[in-house]
Amino acid sequence: MIDGFKYDLRLYVFINGINPLRIYIYKDGLARFATEKYKQPNEKNIDNLFMHLTNYAINKDSENYIDTTEMHGRTYGSKRSYKTILAILEEEHGAAAVDKL
Numbered sequence: 001m002i003d004g005f006k007y008d009l010r011l012y013v014f015i016n017g018i019n020p021l022r023i024y025i026y027k028d029g030l031a032r033f034a035t036e037k038y039k040q041p042n043e044k045n046i047d048n049l050f051m052h053l054t055n056y057a058i059n060k061d062s063e064n065y066i067d068t069t070e071m072h073g074r075t076y077g078s079k080r081s082y083k084t085i086l087a088i089l090e091e092e093h094g095a096a097a098v099d100k101l
């Protein structure tokens with residue numbers, strides 16, 4: 001989680017050949033965020049799709065949905081770039097952890 005919100009990553013690859021195997025990974029991707037801070041599922045929140053799911057089709061209708069904006073080379077909002085996620089992870093865990101990832 002980042003800032004208490006669940007997110008998923010979309011990374012894009014191109015498979016250019018099977019034998020030999022050649023895979024290219026696009027250097028950026030997309031992170032989609034839930035629009036309510038995550039809490040352990042319980043009887044009261046189990047049906048809260050805005051908390052438990054990261055699908056754009058669901059979260060775009062949330063009153064907490066934030067359109068994506070860019071500032072100082074980073075994206076902010078309910079959709080963010082993979083590069084932004086890596087920068088956040090580097091701030092929180094260090095460059096070595098991001099390199100290992």
